Amino acid sequence: PKWKLAAGLFLWALSSLPAAASAAGGFYDMAATAARAADAKERVKLYTQALKRWTPGDGLKNKAGAFLNRGAAHQVLEKYALAIKDYDKAIALDPKNATPYYYRGRANFLIREGFSGCNSEDYFYAAAADFDKAIELNPNYAEAYKARGSLTGLACGDPPLAPPIG
DSSP, rough: HHHHHHHHHHHHHHHHSSOOOOOOSSHHHHHHHHHHHHSHHHHHHHHHHHHHHHGGOOOOOHHHHHHHHHHHHHHHHTOHHHHHHHHHHHHHOOOOOOOHHHHHHHHHHHHHHSSSSGGOOOOOOEEEEEEHHHHHTTTEEEEEHHHHTTTTTTTTSSSOOOOOOO
């Protein structure tokens, strides 16, 4: 459910911020405010503001986290293409983090539901590749295994065949 996605990323965002936020109302303050916002549209707006205030001193992993969380807010709003763009940015900044691969895989899977027939196959295989990468980076990522397993039998073709795992 959407609330689980939002709640999980909210807790992750809070745990990833340093205890002492920037005194000047910079990146950390905006990111912390965004993480507490109940409305997904407001989270998108606040994470966008936080990203504009980011400086190298704030760290690339924190910038990646802001992109990840803004992507999750887009995903809650069912704006999957925007979510994928933010997950791409998070991955570019922190390529060893399994979480943005998992969420990008979910977005790719969800975006394919808007297409009929085999037009969705590229998104399907992109989702499978992202779940595979999340599992490669974190072999204990139960949700990624569950998502990857749910693809079995859903791809286009005769007979339906999921991409091979791994």
